[in-house]
Structures are given as C-alpha cells and as structure tokens.
Amino acid sequence: MDLQSRLTAKEAAADQLTKIMESATKTQDVLDVYQQLQQVDSDIEVLKGQIQYDQEIRAAFGHHRPYCRRRDHQADPGRWMEAPRHGPRCDPKPDLFLARLR
Numbered sequence: 001m002d003l004q005s006r007l008t009a010k011e012a013a014a015d016q017l018t019k020i021m022e023s024a025t026k027t028q029d030v031l032d033v034y035q036q037l038q039q040v041d042s043d044i045e046v047l048k049g050q051i052q053y054d055q056e057i058r059a060a061f062g063h064h065r066p067y068c069r070r071r072d073h074q075a076d077p078g079r080w081m082e083a084p085r086h087g088p089r090c091d092p093k094p095d096l097f098l099a100r101l102r
Contacts, residue, residue, distance in 0.1 A: 003054065007047040014040045 017040060021033040 003047055003051050007044065007051065010040055010044045010047060014044060 014037060017033055017037040021030055021037060024030045024033060
C-alpha cells in the first residue's frame with residue numbers, strides 16, 4: 001500500500017472515530033476514543049511528512065536516485081554509488097542533495 005492510500009485510510013478512520021466520539025455518552029468511552037483519535041492523528045502527520053519528503057526528493061533528483069556511501073562496502077569504502085533500493089542503509093551525500101535543492 002502506498003503512502004497516499006495509507007493517508008486516505010487513516011483520514012477516513014479519523015472521521016469515523018470523530019463521529020463515534022461525538023455520539024458517545026459515557027466519559028470512559030469518550031476518553032478511549034479520544035486516545036485512539038490522537039494516535040490516528042499522529043499517524044496522519046507522520047504520513048504527511050513522509051509524502052512531503054518523497055515529493056522533495058523527487059523534485060530535487062527527478063528520476064535519479066541520491067548517491068550514498070555504503071557502510072558495508074569493503075572493496076572501496078570511499079566510493080560513492082547509487083543508493084540501494086533494498087539492503088543496508090547508507091550515508092547520504094549531503095553536498096549533492098543540497099546542491100540540487102538550490
């Protein structure tokens with residue numbers, strides 16, 4: 001499931017929780033739903049941040065992926081290479097990233 005789909009689902013859940021909270025009559029029920037709503041709202045903010053970050057990366061690099069120095073690269077530890085899609089995390093190359101943002 002992509003980020004936008006997850007965001008849409010979380011927003012729908014938040015709407016449903018809001019309706020449930022408005023119709024709740026017991027204080028404990030309101031508090032329980034409120035806690036769930038707070039978690040969903042937090043998840044929504046995280047997803048929005050991830051979507052914004054992805055859009056900024058795409059705008060900065062287009063279809064090219066950022067380059068990085070893989071931490072486990074043993075043959076040439078100083079060599080820059082394209083960031084892997086899967087596998088070990090890598091250190092970003094900040095000068096290339098910042099130059100593309102300007």
